Amino acid sequence: MKSNVKMFSPCVGNWWYTDNGQVWGIYCSLNDAVLNGSYRQFSMSDNHMTLWRKVVEDYIENEEEQKHVYALGYDVYEHGSVVYDLRTQCFYIICSETIYNNLIARKAIKSAFGLNGCNIDFQRVSLT
Numbered sequence: 001m002k003s004n005v006k007m008f009s010p011c012v013g014n015w016w017y018t019d020n021g022q023v024w025g026i027y028c029s030l031n032d033a034v035l036n037g038s039y040r041q042f043s044m045s046d047n048h049m050t051l052w053r054k055v056v057e058d059y060i061e062n063e064e065e066q067k068h069v070y071a072l073g074y075d076v077y078e079h080g081s082v083v084y085d086l087r088t089q090c091f092y093i094i095c096s097e098t099i100y101n102n103l104i105a106r107k108a109i110k111s112a113f114g115l116n117g118c119n120i121d122f123q124r125v126s127l128t
Helices: 048-059 063-072 103-112
Strands: 011-017 023-029 034-036 039-041 078-085 090-095 120-124
Touching (some): 090 103
Parallel strands (some): 090 120
Antiparallel strands (some): 039 078, 078 090
16 A cells, blocks of 8 residues: 655544555644634645545555545545644544444544644534
8 A cells, every 4th residue: 555645743634444444544734734713734625535546646656446435436435534623622523423423533544644642622513
């Protein structure tokens, strides 16, 4: 698997949690994040749907497997986002009820985004 390069500092971005427990992510540092009101986020225009091809290509080396997984669609895996609230100085991990209740997934997402030791809050939303 290819590794999506990210900074060692805390990041914001979009993530997918695969069936085998991997976190696939598109990241940026807080300095590179877009300001949206009192939040810093990855992008104002990109979303899970528009980033799906890139994340599949970043994390799957085999072209045939890339085509197969891409065709399954961006919502084949649990997915969510990490944003930063400037007012509360808290990283919000936006996720489904399934991820919220999965301590292993929560730990993996925190680690993938460099959030260990940071002020974080998991926010459950209905992603359907």
